[in-house]
Amino acid sequence: MDGSQWQRIDTAFAQQLDPKGELRIFSCYQCKKCSSGCPMERDSELHPHQIIRMVQLGRRKEALRSRGIWMCVSCQTCLSRCPMSVNTPALIDALRTMARRREIPKSARQVSLFNRVFLESLKRLGRIYELGLMGTFKVSSFDLLSDVEKFPTMLRKGKLRLFPSFSGRRVNVKRIFERTKRAR
8 A cells, every 4th residue: 555545634623623632632532422422413414423523534614514513502411421521512612613704504504593593582581482482583594484384283282372471580591691701
């Protein structure tokens, strides 16, 4: 075998995401414990260990265009299961930040938009108001008619309230958002 059959791994992408090496990206040896505990594993086209491998291999475009980075709920299960303490949630946050600065595919933008609308609703009311959340999301995403046939059934079954209710602990939720903003 001559050297032309081997490609060099571009570590610049990983170094750009984690300049101090605190996320331990190159400690991952693909045991898949992170993915086996991930609650979003079934719903994402990329699992946590695959996202880490893409970063390790310098596959920037694929990682940044992946819907998988937007599906993560930041539950920290992957980090708690990792024998090498690879900080996958922080890595995914860094990928999201980088992806926002670049062109994001429509499917990923939808997830990002839903996350923003969800958090704004939570911040404002102290809980989620599903009808308002879905209405805001549908209008913001210019996707008014998909799923419209489900609306009457959800209303009839009591899954959607016509008016929001406010949480008695709304002030506590606002404080959490304020502390998070200051910590950045």
